[in-house]
Amino acid sequence: MSENPYQTYDARILEVKDLTSREKLFTLRFLDPEVGEKFEFRPGQFVIVDIRGFGEFPISICSSPTRKGYLQLCIRKAGRMTKFIHKMKEGDIIGIRGPYGNGFPMEEMEGSNLILVAGGLGMAPLRSVLWYAIDSGKYEHIWLLYGTKAYEDILFRDEIIHLLKHGEAMNCSVKLAYEVESPSCIYLERGFSDRVCRGVVTDLFRGEEFDVEKTYALICGPPVMYKFVIRELLDRKLSPGRIYMTLERRMRCGIGKCGHCIVGTSTSIKYVCKDGPVFTYWDALSTRGLI
Template structure:
């Protein structure tokens, strides 16, 4: 029986907090990186999350949608949200403008299991907008560099116009404590200085120890399949392959069922699942 005297019955998990856009940096035609901060200073300073978690964002008059957190918990006081115009709410978010207020609740989801990943090498494989949640993990690892063995980033975008966090990621190529492999699929005017091709082709350039490496993947469905095949070929155990999934999260707290896959809720059991989980959850990708 439920204990109706429980105090937590009064905390309303559906109530968003006011949050402000403090900066915005264009990334592509339809994608913008927004730096936001909760209005209540106490909440802004105490906000903490795990890489891979997401928040629910409300634009008054348009509705609410889930957005993954693109900043690392090692950087305090602000949250980065990389938002692509993909529907009613995200379109409206882009129209809000500098300094505008919106609603935010969260963080939600399990996030990456960083405690078990620490002490191992980290391979990050991202495609397109999939770099957004992985940017949080990337900077977590770089800010806690001594806690990881090798850190390898593989990122592929359709072309230079679709390349996210370009300056930031290109500058990582100058660091010797992270191996940064960046590709574009198409380079019609030959202006890209790096490799042209698919992320899967980057596996030839790295030496991976599947026993001591965790691979974190996020990207379009077709990329998952090809990258997972590569990792399995390398000898990765299914539990060391971590995927970030997208579903229609309406409540974010495991009630509304919209994000259910089998007996898992993407919002509270995920959005980070191992490939082993995925095999046991049909219709997952």
């Protein structure tokens, strides 16, 4: 890869899949096979998508580094640029720069249990962790606690249902909470009464205990979710250093140059793009405005 951190590489859109009415999954491949081979990333890192002549925006990588030859981005239609990319089709070319950010410390967590707590679009970066952990087989057990608004909003629904059915054979237990009742949710709940419930993601902690010396929690979701999920984890005596969160801030350069994403005060400043977007709860306690 180039020494220039702003270098953008062309990638072809191989597939566009509707995940929900607001989110699409883009599968990409770099035009230059050498770039594709050298493009290494860890779960939790993000890229900057460059739509030529139009603008740039940051997006988490939602595929796992264990799945070679392509890159996947789950993109919610939010405003000007994401609306534009939602109109793009298979075969179109976009620019990609990165990967940026620290990502999750997957090596440090090897041999431990992982509790992934996802809310809404937070499922996107955690999907990369989920499949990395399953594919690598380097983790004791993986829990995915996923809170969604309604059945239609479940991201990667086929994968989630597959893991509800067959996850235990892959050392993975999935639990799902939904807020809006619908026949599909009731059907799911009947099939998996111990793992699917009406409620919010924190309801999925009910009855769960874990070995705090051998467990890490990884959280991603809307800002309001963090406080309540962290409370559940602290109540179970998980140490703040074992709680990892991935955060979003408005970003521009993605590499610690423009200052757009700075949080904290003069005694503890963090660049979310460079020092994060993954932080421990310890970091949050010592940095004002992080969560």
